Structure formats: C-alpha cells, structure tokens
Amino acid sequence: MNKELWSKIGDGGTAEIYLDESGRVVKWFREGFSEAAAASEYRKSEWAYAAGLPTAKALGLTNLEGRQVLLLERLEGESLLQRLQREPETAEEAARKFAAYHVQLNKREAAALEDDQRSRLVQRIGWADRLGESERRQVLEALELLPDGQQFCHGDFHPGNIMENGEDWQVIDWIDANCGHPLYDAARTLLLLGFGTEEGGARGRMEEAAAVFRSAYLQTYSEQSGFGRDEIERWMLPAAAVRLVEPIPESEKDKLAQYVRSRLL
Known part of the structure; x- marks a missing residue:
C-alpha cells in the first residue's frame, strides 16, 4: 500500500x-483506535455481507503507521446525505424510503452478530461523565424498564451511511452494529437527525431539510414497524446518554x- x-x-x-x-476504499482509523475495535468492525462487515445485507464486501484488515486500516470494496454512487444537500426539496420522499428501508433491516434476526445491545448501552451510559452519578443511575433505571430484543440494529443509521446508485441503496459503516431492540436504532436515528450542528459536519449541513425529513421518518417508521411514537420516544433517553x-x-x-x-426532571 502506497499512501x-x-x-x-x-x-x-x-x-x-x-x-x-x-480503487479500494481505505478506512484509516485515527490514532488510539484499538486493534480490537477495528477487528470488531471488520467482523461485523463480514457478517453483514454474508447475511446478504446490501453493503460493501470487506477485503482485509491491516496496520499502517501504527493505525488500523480496514479495506473495503468501493460502492458506486453518492450518499443520500449528498443528494439531500443538493436537492433539499426531496427530503420528504427520501425520508419515507429511508424509514421503510430501516424497518426492513430491523426485522432481521441478529443473534449471530454477538454484540449485545443491552451490555453496550449499560457500559456506555456508565462512561457518560457529562452526567452525574445520580443522573447516570436514573438513565440506567429507565433502560431497565425497556424491552430486550434479538433484531439487527445498525447503530448509526443516518443519510450519510446510505449510498445511492440509481434506485439501489446500500449501507456502510458497521462499527456500531448490534443485536437488540429495534426501537433503540430508531431513537438513535432521530437523535442523529435532530442534534447535528454545522460544527459537527455533514449531518448539520442538512439543516434546511432536517425538520421535514425527521417528521416524515418518524411517521413512516411508526406506521410500517407497528410501534407507536410513544414507544420510540421511550428509547430517546438512553440513546441520548450513550451519544x-x-x-x-x-x-x-x-x-x-x-x-x-430535561427527561429526568
């Protein structure tokens, strides 16, 4: 490899x-990103491809200049986010397709993924030093009241991780994929759509279309998944703490x- x-x-x-x-995609992880974490993403990428999910094939994992490197096949097209930035008037149509696509992904069984959502959330809420000990405890108590699941959750499902090639959509970035309840995935997506800033990069730059996209996503996900909006809303607290x-x-x-x-008051 010649950088x-x-x-x-x-x-x-x-x-x-x-x-x-x-012509391969090179994901060059930042300094400090552990070998174990890179290996986990590689394993999840292999799992997704083998499971028939619409995604890039993982081609290898190596090390360069002390940093982990994940090699992937290149997917043609542009991201949904790029399209929305160029054509914000398509936000509602895009959001409805995006939500329907998400519902179908979340229906997949994922016990073989071996990344338990509940354990992941408990650990990361414990790391949230922006919150006090009492606040973290209250979030964990709220999490305990929420149901478990065995469904596939992407863990970072937002328009920047959808590649469009005509009518075909493919999903990238499997680092946070987990097995658990799909409404955590939906709640996290709503957070990603609703809390981005210009300073934060790409998600913030879709601000012009974000409100209509978020509303259409929530309505369509609720309709097609059979879960009420209030059920999705209950997952917003732990999802925000993890973020x-x-x-x-x-x-x-x-x-x-x-x-x-505000949710703990």
Missing part, C-alpha cells in the same frame, strides 16, 4: 476515508446533556 497514491473521500469521527491506487461518550462537537454534547436532564 501517497491515495485520494481522500471522507472524514469521520473515528477514521479518515480514502481510495487507494487499486454523550462519542467523538462529537462539544456544542452537540451540550444539547444532548440538556435534553437528558
């Missing part, structure tokens, strides 16, 4: 994304912490 021949195509919280000289431990802008964390505290 001098790579061309940069993306930049996220955990990795820089390039195309290499062979606090992620590499996101401080301004977004401020809004999330305020939201969590």
Whole structure:
C-alpha cells in the first residue's frame, strides 16, 4: 500500500476515508483506535455481507503507521446525505424510503452478530461523565424498564451511511452494529437527525431539510414497524446518554446533556 497514491473521500469521527491506487476504499482509523475495535468492525462487515445485507464486501484488515486500516470494496454512487444537500426539496420522499428501508433491516434476526445491545448501552451510559452519578443511575433505571430484543440494529443509521446508485441503496459503516431492540436504532436515528450542528459536519449541513425529513421518518417508521411514537420516544433517553461518550462537537454534547436532564426532571 502506497499512501501517497491515495485520494481522500471522507472524514469521520473515528477514521479518515480514502481510495487507494487499486480503487479500494481505505478506512484509516485515527490514532488510539484499538486493534480490537477495528477487528470488531471488520467482523461485523463480514457478517453483514454474508447475511446478504446490501453493503460493501470487506477485503482485509491491516496496520499502517501504527493505525488500523480496514479495506473495503468501493460502492458506486453518492450518499443520500449528498443528494439531500443538493436537492433539499426531496427530503420528504427520501425520508419515507429511508424509514421503510430501516424497518426492513430491523426485522432481521441478529443473534449471530454477538454484540449485545443491552451490555453496550449499560457500559456506555456508565462512561457518560457529562452526567452525574445520580443522573447516570436514573438513565440506567429507565433502560431497565425497556424491552430486550434479538433484531439487527445498525447503530448509526443516518443519510450519510446510505449510498445511492440509481434506485439501489446500500449501507456502510458497521462499527456500531448490534443485536437488540429495534426501537433503540430508531431513537438513535432521530437523535442523529435532530442534534447535528454545522460544527459537527455533514449531518448539520442538512439543516434546511432536517425538520421535514425527521417528521416524515418518524411517521413512516411508526406506521410500517407497528410501534407507536410513544414507544420510540421511550428509547430517546438512553440513546441520548450513550451519544454523550462519542467523538462529537462539544456544542452537540451540550444539547444532548440538556435534553437528558430535561427527561429526568
């Protein structure tokens, strides 16, 4: 691999994304991203592809300059986010397809994924140092009242992780995929749509279309999944607390912490 021949195509919280000289996607994880975490994403990517999910094939995992590197086949097209930024008037139509697509993904059984949602949430809520000990305890108590599940959850389902090639959609970025209750996935998506900022990058730049997209997504997901909006809403508290431990802008964390505290009153 010759890094001098790579061309940069993306930049996220955990990795820089390039195309290499062979046309492969190179996900070059940031310093400090552990070998175990990179191996977990590679395993999940392999699982998704083998399960027949619409995604890129994982081609390998290696190390370069002390950083983990995940190699993936290239998917043609652009992200749904890019399309929305260019054509914000398509937000409602896109949101309804996006929600229907999400419902179908969430119907898949995922016990073989071996990443338990409940354990993941409990651990990350415990790490949320923006919250006090009493606040973290209250969030965990609220989580205990929510049901378990065995369905597939992408864990980071937003328009930037959908690749469009004509009518075909494919999903990328499997680092947070887990097995659990689908309404956590829906609640997290609503947070990603509703708390982005310009400082936070791509999700913030769809602000013009975000309100209509979020509303149409929630309505369609509820209708097609059979879950009421109030059931989805119950998952927003733990989803917001978990988001606090992620590499996101401080301004977004401020809004999330305020939201969590408003729910605990």
